[in-house]
Amino acid sequence: MITFRKIYWVMILLPLFFMGCKEEDFEVQDADAYAKVFLQQAIEGTVENTFFMKDEWYKVHLGVGYGGVQLPSSPIDVKLAANPSLVDQYNDLNNTHFPVMPEGSYRLVEDVAHINSGETNSQYLYLEVNPTKLTGIGAHILPVSLVSVTGAAQINEELKTVYYIVNSTYESNPYPDIERDNWKVVDFSTDEDEGAGGGRVAHALDGLYNTFWATQWRAAKPTPPHHITIDLSTAVDLHGLKLAGRVDAAGVPRNQGNPKNVLIETSLDHASWEEAGLFTLENVAESTLYFEYAKHARYFRITVLATHNNFYQTHIAEINAF
Secondary structure, three states: OOOHHHHHHHHHHHHHHHHOOOOOOOOOOOHHHHOEEEEHHHHOOEEEEEEEOOOOOEEEEEOEEEEOOOOOOOOEEEEEEEOHHHHHHHHHHHOOOOOEOOOOOEEEOOOEEEEOOOOOEOOOEEEEEOHHHOOOOOOEEEEEEEEEEEOOOEEOHHHOEEEEEEEEEOOOOOOOOOOOOOOEEEEEOOOOOOHHHEEOHHHHHOOOOOOEEEOOOOOOOOOOOEEEEEEEEEEEEEEEEEEEOOEOOOOOEOOOOOEEEEEEEEEOOOOOOEEEEEEEOOOOOEEEEEEEEEEEEEEEEEEEEEEHHHOOOOEEOEEEEO
């Protein structure tokens, strides 16, 4: 018969029995061969950030990790580098068209990660990005890869690269207006003499917000699309346009005829054209149109596809570019 006293002594002595048994050490031959370093953010594949379009250097964190059957017994140094050559491959695989961040728009604050013995993470490293040195507010991409390792570890080939995608947004316009001294209108749909208000196409560049270019309304009443083409006289990087609509004497936008849906195109030779953006404008005194990506161009063409209140006529008081 098992008594309570017997059970009591079994419970006391059983742990002591196991404590006297020594567990065999588990050893892995050539353990360093299984040690690998990797970019921690590469687990996600891509890392996206959005910054204000300012002349500032924003920090993006990156770090290197260590994996193996045991902790590193000696320090490990891992070198990193930007790898723009991978952008085309990324775009092909993901059906994207991201441009690479241009040189001068990014910098690695440190390009060597240090992993101390007995640790599994490196110090924090930073990729810095200046949005104003990108080609616009659209997404840009930069692959960063591990390129070499010093110490008892190998590079994990599947986790050696992270793709940083940066978008920008405007808090305010950081770009100055382009001088218009040598601009000229080289093509337009129609214009109409409006007397004191102007009406002729030249009034879109006369520097006066109380005059305007207006399309025909007397003998003919053509409906949109209406267009105007500007020659800048030299090729520049265009980030966007400013369009001022027609206003009354009190500065209130006219309730019909100001541009609503607008297509902007650019060209270097006035023959081959590239779309810079399709915009929907509020009926305000002046609208700012930011291109997704800057365009290197000598000419730009504004095509008004629709006007406010669906009026047949359109009018633009002033055109500026930045």
